[in-house]
Structure formats: structure tokens, C-alpha cells
Amino acid sequence: MLFSRISRIRRPGSNxxxxxxxxxxxxxxLNPPAYSYSSTHKEQNDPFSLVADELSMVANRLRSMVVTxxxxxxxxxxxxxxxxxxxxxxxxxVLLLMATAMNISxxxxxxxxxxxxxxxxxxxxxxxxxxxxxxxxxxxxxxDDVLDDADTRRGIGSLNFVMGNKLAVLAGxxxxxxxxxxxASLKNTEVVSLLAKVVEHLVTGETMQMTTTCEQRCSxxxxxxxxxxxxxxxxxxxxxxxxxxxxQTSEVAMLAYEYGKNLGLAYQLIxxxxxxxxxxxxxxxxxxxxxxxxxxxxxxxxxxxxxxxxREVVDRGFDDPANVDVALDYLGKSRGIQRxxxxxxxxxxxxxxxxxxxxxxxxEDVRKSRRALLDLTERVITRTK
Amino acid sequence: MLFSRISRIRRPGSNxxxxxxxxxxxxxxLNPPAYSYSSTHKVLGCREIxxxxxxxxxxFRHNIHHQSSSIVEEQNDPFSLVADELSMVANRLRSMVVTxxxxxxxxxxxxxxxxxxxxxxxxxVLLLMATAMNISxxxxxxxxxxxxxxxxxxxxxxxxxxxxxxxxxxxxxxDDVLDDADTRRGIGSLNFVMGNKQLAVLAGxxxxxxxxxxxASLKNTEVVSLLAKVVEHLVTGETMQMTTTCEQRCSxxxxxxxxxxxxxxxxxxxxxxxxxxxxQTSEVAMLAYEYGKNLGLAYQLIxxxxxxxxxxxxxxxxxxxxxxxxxxxxxxxxxxxxxxxxREVVDRGFDDPANVDVALDYLGKSRGIQRxxxxxxxxxxxxxxxxxxxxxxxxEDVRKSRRALLDLTERVITRTK
Numbered sequence: 081m082l083f084s085r086i087s088r089i090r091r092p093g094s095n096x097x098x099x100x101x102x103x104x105x106x107x108x109x110l111n112p113p114a115y116s117y118s119s120t121h122k123e124q125n126d127p128f129s130l131v132a133d134e135l136s137m138v139a140n141r142l143r144s145m146v147v148t149x150x151x152x153x154x155x156x157x158x159x160x161x162x163x164x165x166x167x168x169x170x171x172x173x174v175l176l177l178m179a180t181a182m183n184i185s186x187x188x189x190x191x192x193x194x195x196x197x198x199x200x201x202x203x204x205x206x207x208x209x210x211x212x213x214x215x216x217x218x219x220x221x222x223x224d225d226v227l228d229d230a231d232t233r234r235g236i237g238s239l240n241f242v243m244g245n246k247l248a249v250l251a252g253x254x255x256x257x258x259x260x261x262x263x264a265s266l267k268n269t270e271v272v273s274l275l276a277k278v279v280e281h282l283v284t285g286e287t288m289q290m291t292t293t294c295e296q297r298c299s300x301x302x303x304x305x306x307x308x309x310x311x312x313x314x315x316x317x318x319x320x321x322x323x324x325x326x327x328q329t330s331e332v333a334m335l336a337y338e339y340g341k342n343l344g345l346a347y348q349l350i351x352x353x354x355x356x357x358x359x360x361x362x363x364x365x366x367x368x369x370x371x372x373x374x375x376x377x378x379x380x381x382x383x384x385x386x387x388x389x390x391r392e393v394v395d396r397g398f399d400d401p402a403n404v405d406v407a408l409d410y411l412g413k414s415r416g417i418q419r420x421x422x423x424x425x426x427x428x429x430x431x432x433x434x435x436x437x438x439x440x441x442x443x444e445d446v447r448k449s450r451r452a453l454l455d456l457t458e459r460v461i462t463r464t465k
Numbered sequence: 466m467l468f469s470r471i472s473r474i475r476r477p478g479s480n481x482x483x484x485x486x487x488x489x490x491x492x493x494x495l496n497p498p499a500y501s502y503s504s505t506h507k508v509l510g511c512r513e514i515x516x517x518x519x520x521x522x523x524x525f526r527h528n529i530h531h532q533s534s535s536i537v538e539e540q541n542d543p544f545s546l547v548a549d550e551l552s553m554v555a556n557r558l559r560s561m562v563v564t565x566x567x568x569x570x571x572x573x574x575x576x577x578x579x580x581x582x583x584x585x586x587x588x589x590v591l592l593l594m595a596t597a598m599n600i601s602x603x604x605x606x607x608x609x610x611x612x613x614x615x616x617x618x619x620x621x622x623x624x625x626x627x628x629x630x631x632x633x634x635x636x637x638x639x640d641d642v643l644d645d646a647d648t649r650r651g652i653g654s655l656n657f658v659m660g661n662k663q664l665a666v667l668a669g670x671x672x673x674x675x676x677x678x679x680x681a682s683l684k685n686t687e688v689v690s691l692l693a694k695v696v697e698h699l700v701t702g703e704t705m706q707m708t709t710t711c712e713q714r715c716s717x718x719x720x721x722x723x724x725x726x727x728x729x730x731x732x733x734x735x736x737x738x739x740x741x742x743x744x745q746t747s748e749v750a751m752l753a754y755e756y757g758k759n760l761g762l763a764y765q766l767i768x769x770x771x772x773x774x775x776x777x778x779x780x781x782x783x784x785x786x787x788x789x790x791x792x793x794x795x796x797x798x799x800x801x802x803x804x805x806x807x808r809e810v811v812d813r814g815f816d817d818p819a820n821v822d823v824a825l826d827y828l829g830k831s832r833g834i835q836r837x838x839x840x841x842x843x844x845x846x847x848x849x850x851x852x853x854x855x856x857x858x859x860x861e862d863v864r865k866s867r868r869a870l871l872d873l874t875e876r877v878i879t880r881t882k
Contacts, residue, residue: 149701153700245642247704250703253696253699253700254701256677258693261694261697264689265686272686
């Protein structure tokens with residue numbers, strides 16, 4: 081790869097990039113402010129703009145896929161697919177980029193435009209993976225919110241809060257069933273198996289989180305396993321599905337899988353850190369929502385290795401806010417935050433290596449997409465929100 | 466079909482059947498008690514007594530009053546034809562539910578435990594359907610269900626039975642979230658007993674996810690699509706029930722649609738899946754579908770009647786649980802056609818028990834119960850016709866299974882519990 085992450089040149093930018101983005105109001109994740117690019121480099125460097133149009137198509141199709149005649153069910157099902165609450169759309173972005181990154185000599189130049197009626201059938205099928213992935217993801221969010229008694233999600237009331245637990249549970253089942261029908265329509269039994277496995281993993285991960293023993297809560301291994309199930313499995317296996325649909329070899333499919341898995345793990349580890357630090361570099365400014373819910377994440381687990389006494393604090397539970405402060409104190413003294421960041425970086429690097437290991441391609445779109453995927457591995461660890 | 470349900474001959478039996486059953490201790494379902502055939506059969510000397518599936522807490526051994534010959538028995542008892550296989554399926558279901566996280570496994574297993582297995586109605590229908598369809602597929606030597614040479618096809622069809630049960634139980638678990646269903650199948654529902662809605666939601670999810678994986682393993686995307694549609698229907702039906710307007714509650718059409726979604730879709734589509742796995746044509750698959758659908762509708766309609774009548778023929782002896790929950794079923798809907806005033810009573814709701822009595826009064830004066838029974842019979846007949854329309858077969862097992870399926874269409878409407 082000619083493109084090197086370390087020597088990437090950044091120049092204070094023109095307004096070009098910002099104008100471009102202001103017309104893409106749904107790009108909530110990674111609002112560019114933290115970066116300035118020259119307009120020449122901007123399309124090369126902004127992973128999201130590469131697939132922005134396609135993302136809109138995917139979003140529209142998603143909305144049409146969850147339509148149903150029973151009004152209450154319809155409003156529940158489409159709740160998180162409405163404009164403005166689609167979330168960061170991280171997963172569909174990765175998947176669409178991966179699709180291009182893999183589609184070696186498949187896309188004719190004239191067939192390239194995503195809004196173009198000549199979008200290839202392969203591309204449509206890969207977009208379907210993105211839709212299925214989002215439906216599975218939202219279904220799991222709906223159930224998780226019931227399980228956690230959450231009252232907000234994506235900046236608005238959670239569905240269970242607004243329409244009741246039962247409807248939220250049913251809506252989640254509905255989305256899952258629609259996802260399965262869409263999966264079946266791809267007529268690829270390996271892909272069906274992959275995504276079915278993901279569904280199982282999501283449930284297993286959530287169960288692991290809800291039913292841990294004290295022993296397990298303090299185990300880094302258990303935590304990483306749970307994180308794989310809850311966060312990384314979906315993105316890794318859907319990346320793999322994208323590759324399989326594209327007729328790739330199993331080696332290449334594994335590279336796609338490794339990219340998704342390590343990107344997902346890195347993402348979650350930074351998520352854990354940000355829950356403590358928020359947008360500042362210092363402790364205690366984050367929402368602290370994990371620890372308040374008794375969820376022990378990587379920074380604390382690392383801190384526990386340095387300060388065994390922290391273990392007793394954790395065992396006491398965190399209903400008492402004072403106990404939270406004690407834990408934060410230990411955390412501050414430890415290298416917990418730094419080690420979590422280091423682990424995230426390690427995984428981000430592995431993800432990047434997977435992209436670098438893909439078979440060479442001279443196609444400019446393929447190369448752009450791969451650069452974008454590399455870019456994501458960096459953004460995932462440098463983001464501050 | 467040579468076999469006619471009306472002229473079936475039963476003879477007072479030897480101990481054969483009892484011996485047969487006593488060695489099958491897991492046959493909790495079919496505790497024979499409490500089921501009487503019509504007087505036609507009594508006249509012929511038969512005293513078969515079958516249960517339609519008590520939330521079975523008793524060993525069945527104590528409850529056999531049956532005295533038919535073992536030979537005739539196997540021809541006539543739909544359930545014994547597949548009893549062994551059902552055990553295998555039940556055991557495999559149990560082991561499929563084993564997972565890395567013990568707490569969840571026990572929650573999901575809750576509904577599969579002995580004594581709680583509910584009616585096992587669906588798996589029985591599915592396994593019978595599998596044989597009824599398997600024209601010249603099973604070699605005589607490969608016939609035994611417990612036999613290691615059970616064909617791969619048969620194993621796949623058994624898998625449909627397992628998947629169907631998982632989907633069914635998952636929907637029960639999710640339907641119970643925040644319902645006041647404090648007994649389901651005769652013992653505390655999961656919410657109630659474990660006091661934890663979370664575990665019920667999770668356990669339901671767990672079963673659904675396992676069903677997905679099992680479905681995927683069949684490597685047949687059409688079947689995946691069919692059963693996924695069933696999940697959607699279950700959810701739609703439940704939501705319809707939760708969110709009806711007054712208009713819809715009083716509509717027979719709405720009620721039948723909801724009943725299809727909540728009850729008949731699962732059995733009809735899994736029958737169809739059985740046929741598709743068996744390589745049947747789409748016409749035959751449709752017959753299987755029609756059988757399941759009409760059997761399911763008939764079953765539900767009788768269920769509605771029994772909720773009013775219980776084991777007696779008279780009104781008000783049933784649990785009246787539907788009406789008390791404000792669920793308006795076929796008998797009342799029919800009664801409303803004769804007595805429009807009943808509509809206002811319904812609109813008032815049934816929180817007030819006195820209002821229930823008023824409704825029962827109208828119901829008693831009307832032909833509501835009878836018409837519901839008649840509609841059930843109509844559907845049962847359609848189901849029977851579907852079996853009669855299957856391509857002819859000379860295989861004895863196939864014919865036995867088809868007779869059993871016909872038998873079920875009758876039992877569904879003559880049962881008293």
C-alpha cells in the first residue's frame with residue numbers, strides 16, 4: 081500500500097470539506113471538527129463521504145423493510161430508523177466500504193454510481209447485508225434497553241420507556257424476523273449461518289453481562305469474550321458475509337472477518353475509556369454509566385491488576401456513589417486507562433494489517449475504500465466522543 | 466381413503482397397550498384421563514380415555530383405563546405412532562438448549578421440563594406429517610425412529626419439530642412480559658416464578674437464536690423464510706390482540722386473522738416446511754399447509770368454546786379467562802350477531818365481573834357456542850380433505866400416519882379439555 085498512516089499529510093483545510101459535510105446532516109459520528117483537510121485529499125480521506133449516498137439508499141430501504149399493517153407495531157419497529165435517529169451508522173459504513181474494498185474488477189466504471197439504476201446485483205446483495213446487520217443491531221438494542229430498564233437511547237426516549245416493555249420486546253422480535261427473511265432471500269446458506277450465529281452471540285453476550293459471578297466480573301478474559309459476543313461478532317461476521325457474497329476465497333473472507341473483529345474490539349475498548357474520561361483527558365468527566373450499572377470494563381480490570389484492593393471495592397457493588405469515587409481514585413492512580421488505550425491500539429493495528437494483507441488491486445475505487453477502512457482504524461482510537 | 470373415521474372398530478383390549486406404554490415413562494403427554502369419545506365409540510365397546518394434555522403433573526401410568534388390543538391400538542392412536550420419536554425430539558431439544566451460561570439454560574429449559582411440556586401437539590402433527598409425506602422414501606429397514614439408521618431426511622424433519630417448539634415457547638415467554646399471565650401451562654410462568662422479566666426476555670431471545678441457528682443448519686433458505694415469517698406472524702398476532710380498537714374487537718374477520726397469526730401460522734408453515742424438506746411438489750406442500758392451518762384454526766375455536774364451557778356442556782363452567790382479560794372470542798362474536806345489544810356490554814369492558822355475567826347471559830340465549838363449534842368442524846373437515854387429497858400411497862406407514870392425522874382432526878373438535 082502506498083498510503084501510510086504515519087506519514088499522512090494533513091493541511092489546514094479550506095471550507096470545502098465542511099460545506100460538503102454540512103449537507104450530510106446524518107453524519108453524526110466523527111464530525112470533522114477535529115480534522116482539517118485540503119479539498120484534494122478530502123474525498124480520499126473521509127471514509128464516510130465515500131459511501132454517503134449509498135448510506136441514504138440503505139436507510140430508505142430499511143425504513144421500507146420494517147413496514148407492517150398493525151399500526152402500533154409499525155411505529156415501534158420504525159422507531160430507530162426514522163431520520164435523525166439512525167445512530168452513527170458505523171456498521172453500514174464499514175460494510176459498504178468493505179464491499180468496494182473487495183470488489184476487485186467487479187464494478188465497471190459505468191456501473192459505479194450507487195444511486196444509479198445499474199447498481200450491480202452483487203452490490204445490491206451486499207447492501208442487503210448492511211440492512212440486515214442494522215436490523216439485527218437495532219433489535220438487540222431494543223431488547224437490551226428492556227433488560228437494562230434504560231430510558232434513553234440515541235438522544236431520545238428508549239422504546240420501552242415510550243411504548244412499554246412488551247411492545248419493545250415484540251418489536252425486537254419483529255425486526256429479527258424481517259432480518260431473517262431478508263437473509264433467506266440472499267439464497268446463500270453460509271451467509272445465513274454466519275448471521276444466525278451472530279444472533280446467538282448477541283444473546284450470549286447479553287446473558288454473560290447479566291448473570292456474571294463475582295469471579296467472572298473481575299476476569300479480563302471473560303470481559304473480552306463478552307465484548308466479542310456483544311460488539312465485535314456482528315461487525316466481523318457481516319464483513320465476512322460481504323466477502324463471501326463477493327465470491328472471495330476463504331482466506332480473503334477471514335481477512336475481512338479479522339478487520340471487523342479487531343475494529344469492533346478497538347471501538348469498544350475506547351468506548352469503555354470514554355465512559356470514564358468523556359471528552360476531556362481526565363477522569364471522572366465521562367458519564368460513568370458503565371460503572372454505575374455495575375458493569376466492569378477494561379480500564380477497571382487493568383487497574384485491578386495493579387491494585388488488588390480494588391477488587392473488594394468492586395465486589396461491594398456500586399449502588400453507593402461513594403464507592404464509585406473510591407474506584408475512580410484507584411483508577412486514577414493506576415495505568416488502567418492507558419493500558420486500555422494501548423490494547424485498543426493493538427487491535428486497531430491488527431485490523432489495519434488485515435486490510436494491508438488483501439490481494440493487491442489497481443482499481444482506484446478499491447484503493448480508496450481500503451484507505452478509508454484504514455482511516456477508520458485510526459479514527460476509532462483517536463475519537464473523543 | 467379406505468379408512469373411515471366413523472366406522473373405526475375398537476375392541477376391548479389385552480394388556481398389550483398398557484405394557485407398551487408402561488415402558489415409556491416419558492410420555493407425560495397423553496395422560497390418558499379425562500377424555501371421552503362420542504357415544505358411537507362407546508357403543509362399540511371402547512373406553513379410550515385420553516387427555517389433550519393436562520399440564521401433566523402425574524405419571525401417566527396411573528391413568529390408563531384403556532383396554533384395546535395393541536394391534537388395533539397402534540392403528541388408532543395418533544400419538545403412539547410417534548411416541549418414541551417424540552422422546553428423541555424432546556431429548557434433543559433439551560440438549561440443544563444447553564449453553565455456556567447455566568442460568569439461562571435453566572430458564573429456557575423451564576418450559577421443556579417434564580410435566581410442563583404442554584400439549585406436544587405440534588411435534589406430533591409434524592412427525593406424523595413427515596411420515597404421511599414420505600412416499601417410498603423410507604426403506605423398511607430404516608424405519609425405526611430410535612434406530613441409528615434414521616434417515617437424514619427424517620432427522621431434518623425432526624429438526625423442524627424442534628425449531629417449532631423453540632419458536633412457540635419463545636413467543637410464550639415474550640408474550641408474558643408484563644402480562645398478568647401468572648399461570649402458563651399449569652405452573653408459574655417464568656416471570657412469576659423467577660420474578661424476573663429480564664430472564665424471560667433473555668430466555669426467549671435465547672430460544673429464538675437457537676432456532677435461527679438450527680434453521681440455518683438445514684441449509685434450505687425457503688424453510689428459513691417460512692419459519693421467520695411465522696415469528697413475524699406471532700408478533701403481529703400478539704400486537705393485534707394488545708392494541709385492538711373497539712371496532713376491531715367486534716369483528717369476526719379481525720379475530721380470524723389474529724387467530725391465524727397467533728395459532729395457525731406456526732403449525733401450517735411448519736407442516737409446509739416438512740413437505741418442502743421432503744422434496745414434495747408445491748401442490749403437496751400446500752396441502753400440508755392447509756391441513757396445519759385448518760387444524761390450528763379448529764383447535765383454537767374449540768379452545769375458545771372450552772373457555773366458556775369447561776369440561777361440562779354448560780356455560781360458565783370454564784375458566785372464563787379470555788373474557789375476563791377482555792379478549793373477545795368466536796362464541797361472543799357470533800352471539801353479537803344475534804344480539805347487537807351485546808356489543809355495548811363488550812364495549813363497557815369486563816373489569817366488572819357483573820358485566821361478565823351479563824355477557825354470559827346473552828351468550829347462553831344465543832347460538833354462539835354452537836356456531837363456534839360448527840365453524841371448528843368446518844375447518845376440521847377442510848383439514849381432513851387436505852389429507853384425503855394427498856397422492857395415493859401403498860406404504861403401510863404412510864397410510865397409518867395419514868389415518869392418524871385424520872384422527873386428529875376429529876379429536877381436535879371432540880375434546881373436552
